[in-house]
Amino acid sequence: MKLLKLKIAILAIVSCAAGPLFAGELLPVKNCAWCHGTSLQGFAVAPRLAGQRQQYIVNQLQRFHAHVRDNFYSRNYMWAAAANVGPELARELAAYISSLPPEAAQDGPKELVAEGRTIYEMGVPDLNVVACVACHGPRAEGVRQIPRLGGLSYYYLQRRLQQWQQGFDAAAAPMPRIARNLSPRQLDALASYLSYVSYGSFER
Numbered sequence: 726m727k728l729l730k731l732k733i734a735i736l737a738i739v740s741c742a743a744g745p746l747f748a749g750e751l752l753p754v755k756n757c758a759w760c761h762g763t764s765l766q767g768f769a770v771a772p773r774l775a776g777q778r779q780q781y782i783v784n785q786l787q788r789f790h791a792h793v794r795d796n797f798y799s800r801n802y803m804w805a806a807a808a809n810v811g812p813e814l815a816r817e818l819a820a821y822i823s824s825l826p827p828e829a830a831q832d833g834p835k836e837l838v839a840e841g842r843t844i845y846e847m848g849v850p851d852l853n854v855v856a857c858v859a860c861h862g863p864r865a866e867g868v869r870q871i872p873r874l875g876g877l878s879y880y881y882l883q884r885r886l887q888q889w890q891q892g893f894d895a896a897a898a899p900m901p902r903i904a905r906n907l908s909p910r911q912l913d914a915l916a917s918y919l920s921y922v923s924y925g926s927f928e929r
């Protein structure tokens with residue numbers, strides 16, 4: 726019932742803000758679901774959006790729009806998808822998307838999970854890698870502009886950390902500096918651990 730009301734609210738917003746992308750029968754969330762999958766749980770190269778932090782989503786839509794998030798996948802998929810999403814629509818989409826309950830991907834190699842958890846909670850002092858828990862939270866749930874990481878897919882998490890090491894998305898402070906010193910194995914371990922973190926009951 727709550728979901729239905731939200732959908733109606735989104736429809737109302739769209740009919741006021743009918744930009745070229747969302748004109749006619751193209752509803753924005755349906756449009757996003759073509760790539761991001763049913764209930765926005767992620768599909769193929771497009772990450773899960775459901776349950777992601779509202780402020781983080783707004784920021785990312787703005788950064789795709791401004792072509793600041795510049796890796797291959799952002800360029801080829803999200804620059805066009807965000808081209809006609811203005812600040813108002815971004816906020817409304819983010820409010821709706823962040824309210825959808827996330828499902829954990831649970832797809833990383835199991836033998837790396839324990840090592841990943843240790844790095845997540847303690848960092849790697851010898852390599853100057855800060856503990857992720859300090860910002861992303863004890864259950865990798867994120868807060869405000871810091872994204873929820875728990876349950877994102879192994880492949881997506883791995884790719885994001887690798888892209889920062891390669892110099893893409895360089896404005897996403899503080900992540901390029903934090904990802905820089907991770908070894909390939911440490912990076913894989915973190916991505917694997919995080920793919921299994923789920924929330925029981927969904928906490929906002």
Ligand code: HEC
Nearest residue numbers: 753756757760770771772782785796798799802803806818
């Ligand atoms: C053509 C396919 C496609 C469409 C349509 C699409 N997306 Fe995406 N989206 C992607 C891909 C691929 C990525 C991953 C980009 C990257 O790796 O940098 C992404 C990433 C994102 C992210 C960043 C997620 C994160 O965890 O950092 C957000 C937010 C997002 N999309 C929102 C939307 C919204 C809202 C819509 C609908 C208006 C939408 N997308 C439509 C393919 C798409």
Ligand code: HEC
Nearest residue numbers: 855856857859860870871872882885897898899900903915
């Ligand atoms: C000082 C705070 C801080 C610490 C410590 C930190 N992060 Fe982040 N992280 C952020 C912020 C802020 C963002 C969002 C950056 C942006 O706006 O694009 C982020 C984004 C991310 C993302 C992108 C998620 C997505 O949906 O695309 C990943 C993956 C990530 N961090 C992993 C890690 C890992 C792994 C560690 C530990 C090795 C870590 N972070 C430590 C603040 C932090």
